[in-house]
Each structure stands twice: as C-alpha cells, then as structure tokens.
Amino acid sequence: MTRTIVLIGPMGSGKSTIGRLLAARLHIPYVDSDQLIVNHTGVDIPTIFEIEGEAGFREREAKVIADLQEQANPMVLATGGGAVLDPRNRGHLRQMGRVIYLDISVAEQLKRVRHDRNRPLLQNTDLETRLEQIARQRNHIYQQTAHWRVSGDGLRSDQVLRRILRHL
Numbered sequence: 001m002t003r004t005i006v007l008i009g010p011m012g013s014g015k016s017t018i019g020r021l022l023a024a025r026l027h028i029p030y031v032d033s034d035q036l037i038v039n040h041t042g043v044d045i046p047t048i049f050e051i052e053g054e055a056g057f058r059e060r061e062a063k064v065i066a067d068l069q070e071q072a073n074p075m076v077l078a079t080g081g082g083a084v085l086d087p088r089n090r091g092h093l094r095q096m097g098r099v100i101y102l103d104i105s106v107a108e109q110l111k112r113v114r115h116d117r118n119r120p121l122l123q124n125t126d127l128e129t130r131l132e133q134i135a136r137q138r139n140h141i142y143q144q145t146a147h148w149r150v151s152g153d154g155l156r157s158d159q160v161l162r163r164i165l166r167h168l
C-alpha cells in the first residue's frame with residue numbers, strides 16, 4: 001500500500017505544487033496543513049498572525065498536524081515552512097510516513113517569493129536578510145526531520161516530481 005508522504009521545506013520550495021502533482025500520480029488525497037487552518041478559521045494566514053500572533057498560528061498548526069497524524073489513510077501532506085520548529089510536529093510528521101525535504105537556496109527562494117503578500121514572516125523586512133536568517137535557523141532541522149532530501153534549485157516541478165517518484 002502507498003504510504004503517506006510528508007513534504008517539508010522553506011517557503012517557496014514548491015511543497016504545494018509538487019504535493020498536488022505527487023498526490024495525483026499516486027492516487028491519494030492531497031492535504032495542505034496551512035489550507036486546513038484557513039478552512040477551520042475562515043480567515044487567511046496574515047489575519048491569523050495579526051490577531052493571534054505567530055504563537056497562536058503555531059498552536060493551530062500543531063493541532064492540525066496532531067489530528068492528521070491520527071488518520072490511517074495515506075495522503076500527501078504539504079506542511080507550512082515553520083511546521084518543523086515544534087518538536088511535537090517533528091515526531092508526528094515522521095510517524096505519518098516518509099518525510100521529504102524540498103531544499104532550495106535563498107537565491108532561488110528570492111525569485112519565487114518576491115512580491116508575496118500571503119506570508120506574514122516576509123512582510124516589511126529586507127527579504128534576503130530575512131530568508132537567510134530563517135534558513136540558518138531551520139535548514140538543519142529540515143535535514144534532521146526528513147528521511148530524504150531533494151534539491152529543487154534550477155528544476156521545474158515536474159523534474160522534482162520525477163526525482164521523488166524514482167526514490168519512493
């Protein structure tokens with residue numbers, strides 16, 4: 001039986017795009033933890049950050065991931081870039097199935113997330129400095145949490161998808 005696949009990695013690494021493609025190819029549901037939070041609250045992520053702060057968002061994220069971990073059916077789960085910060089989530093994600101780290105450089109990220117208005121952590125800041133700071137804080141955590149890492153730099157989504165499929 002197909003196992004659950006969890007995609008982790010920084011903002012703009014392609015977790016949602018590749019997650020959708022992967023789910024379609026494997027004929028299993030695609031689930032996006034950010035989207036579940038938006039569905040539950042009825043507001044977008046910037047609004048949640050505005051009202052509840054990052055801490056409130058993280059609590060919601062942890063709750064969604066804990067609930068998903070209890071589901072038996074396989075899925076492709078795309079997580080938010082900061083989901084791995086909470087050790088509880090790291091444990092849950094690894095218990096769910098195969099965890100893949102979509103790795104991209106800050107240079108590549110810059111091209112993809114410029115002009116983004118839906119990511120509160122990237123607003124009103126020097127984008128490159130911020131992305132570098134986040135990468136320093138998180139990249140080793142992605143590495144430790146994942147069973148496998150795939151680099152997406154310079155690759156189209158279908159090429160990343162092919163690499164993943166070869167490895168499953």
Ligand code: S3P
Nearest residue numbers: 010011012034080081082119120
């Ligand atoms: C975040 C990434 C976002 C979203 C929220 C916080 C982060 O998801 O969960 O804005 O801390 O890196 P994406 O990685 O899908 O952009």
